[in-house]
Amino acid sequence: MSKEKLEYLINRNDNQYEVVIGLEVHAQVLSQSKLFSTSATKFGAEPNTQVSLVDAAFPGMLPVINEFCVKQAIKTGIGLKAKINKRSVFDRKNYFYADLPQGYQISQFKDPIVGEGKVILDMPDGQKEVGIERLHLEQDAGKSIHDLDPKNTFVDLNRSGVALMEIVSKPDLRSPEEVNAYIKKLRSIMRYLGTCDGNMQEGSLRADVNVSVRKKGSKDFGTRCEIKNVNSIKFMQMAIEYEANRQVDLIEDGQTVDQETRLFDTKKNETRSMRSKEDAHDYRYFPDPDLLPLEVSDEFIDQLQLEIPELPDEKKKRFIDQFKLTPYEANIMVSDIETSNYFEDVVKKSDVKLATNWIIGELFAALNEKNLEITDSPISAGNLSKLINLIKDGTISGKIAKTVFEQMMEGDKDPKKIVEEKGLKQESDPKALEALIDKVIDSNRDKATEYKSGKVKLFGFFVGQVMKVSGGKANPQLVNEILKKKL
């Protein structure tokens, strides 16, 4: 089945421009302690309470690599189907800033721990592969707080030295939608792996966005601008849209795009120049003499390989094969690890088709309405499968099930108990139904006559009346059968 290709193009005058985007994602490594010190990394602690002498760069203090962070980076590399470099080197990136106590950031420049890899995106018009250039480990800086005092800046070093993975994509992205899908996929992979919590509100995932434009069909890249430190997908998309249009306007106006670093102003929805290429820092990278090159063995990598769980792409394939989900349904179910776990728990004990519909339909809608994540769902997977079984065995109708579901959302109650307590059990006794139906026909003699004379549309009226009289509990299938006979 061929789908229509969805292209994101900017039209000006008679020209069509393509947008080229590459991302440098900074993902905080999920780890108890920092990259080169034993300080805690918990989010939201009181300022400067998670700072060691190493983090604050006291004289004579030395960095010692946290092996767990190395493992996390390698696992992420495996998840990105990337080359793991058995030898990597930590470099110093030198610059002065108040929240950078050492006067340099320890990063990896020439020899990163992870090399080329790829990420598969599921776009509405088909799959798209985005290349990964590299992944390297580096320290986060502290935080400068400029708005607590009119004259002074405050510095919080809790974040100083926290491990980050910088994941650099190739310039393979072509639209804000692809960026959205890419970030979500990357986030999902890392959450499956447990290497980054992907929490963008807490700054665990941020990105520098490189944007350039070129005339459609051109093979050469345009001059790019880098938009620094954007911390939500929505802002990334807005920034790209603004920046791409700005560049197109410049070109159409006969001007050139200058390579520069820009900032996205979320209030004004525009990007602004931060520094030009000429003003770019000279970071004077050189290998950190306090650290030896990082060498990992094949056995070390093999061991980590064994710890890699089933990842979204493989899980999607399995869901399609094993549960006969459509690719669309499978995509939704694997989009994050919690949803996929929930789904698998539900279908362990109930019908897959019903479960899929109920999760994607009722459950997601209800959670959305309450602004809840699946992990906070008031309805446990076990109780949802019980509800589905009640539908499947005819104990309740689909309609009644919705009423029960609503009550379950108020608190994780056993659907069987709700059905019993409220007397919602479906009436499937033919004799009882016959009596009901007789009553309805009796009180609607005129309509029954009309029906018999050919007004078949009235059948629905009778079904409705029977359901009404039964309080919705009559088994709709049986009602249909008996009504047909009686009329």
Add this chain to the structure above:
Amino acid sequence: MSDITKQTLSELVNNIKEKKLSSSEITQAFVDRSEKSKELNTYITEDFSNALDKAKKFDDNPKLDLKLPGIPMAVKDLFCTANVRTTAGSKILNNFVPTYESTVTQNIWNEGAILIGKLNCDEFAMGSSNETSFFGNVQNPIDKNLVPGGSSGGSSSAVAAQLTPITIGTDTGGSIRQPASFTGTVGLKPTYGSCSRYGIVAFASSLDQAGPMAQNVQDCALLQEVISSYDQKDSTSIDFKRNLYSKELTKDIKGKKIGIPKEYRVDGMPKEIDDLWQKGIEYAKDCGAEIIDISLPHTNYALPTYYIVAPAEASSNLARYDGVKYGFRADGENLIDMYEKTRSEGFGAEVQRRIMIGTYVLSSGYYDAYYLKAQKVRKLIKNDFDEAYKKVDAILTPSTPSSAFKIGEKTNDPVSMYLNDIFTVPVNLAGLPGISIPAGHDSKGYPLGLQIIGKAFDEQNILNIAYAMEEKINFKNKITDWWIK
């Protein structure tokens, strides 16, 4: 006993163990002599009264099985000492009091020694004469207005003047061996990775190494035994089997092959130095060693390589002294202004010069031509030694190209000052151990030293050679106590 301060470390340890002397008596003697020796300007920070308290506590509950039981000791002010000011000889750390202890000094206190003070040194260990210290020149006890060498000039002066029985210095390009040579004392730069760098104010991380300084080889070996340890807090610390250097010390070096590198016969080397070297060769032969001519072809490039690598690392290591977190801060209009004023006022001229050299050689466009090339040459220099050590067990050279010079003589000529390190620098670049022992006097009566360079981790071997030669040389330091009124 009136001659307490004249005793060697081994004698002091024996006297304490045999309860002939108490820690208080010994500590008091060194404190008294230090008090009388202020003109030498060896101390940056004295900790005398605490030392006497600690000595008393030691005597109340003596632990005589320790290696340095109740022995007072002053250390170079580059080692961070908990609750005792640590300045690195710089204004920028003038008010800095660490809450933590360096691993090397902790090892020393763990063996029962007692801190009596922090010794003067060149600012951030950058210098060869102790003249770059913010806290002023140090006098060489050998003669008035003579430099004690550097950067461990306070340490060499204090040991030679017997203000401390032993001490520790740090050696990045010769900062232990050159001052030892200038003061007639023994100084060992251990293999890189032997002594932890944790808690030592960093100059050039890939070269810095702490080491013992003493009046004789035996004391030096004992102190090396104490300070050398594998430390997980230093990622460049190496886990190798460490000897009990003082116990395994032997004068039997019969059959040891000692190399004489022809490239160390540099142009313009004073005849006195050459003669000393020849004498050294004869002493080594007398001890039963076999002398073999060797070549270290890249020796010429060692000094320029060092003066790229060391400043490059220093420029980055010293970035943390920015007035934000600790140490000296000058007020400024804004952050950049504060940085500029703090670092301009807080660092002395030599430190600023090296920061600028280092920043330059790491700059984009120059990195390949300088830093990267220097790293390649460094590898070649190391290969030279590896080749030589296929034929010999150790290498004998002069420690310095001259004896001690006068204060002020070379302050305006940094290149001539840098040339002081010509024989010591290759050893740091190759990460090898080297020891300087006093071997004679020049015509002015100033001491001259010989350097014995060993294989990596082979400290025992060069200590043994030094021990054997020391006996033959029978050097006597000429200290007149001229500074004591």
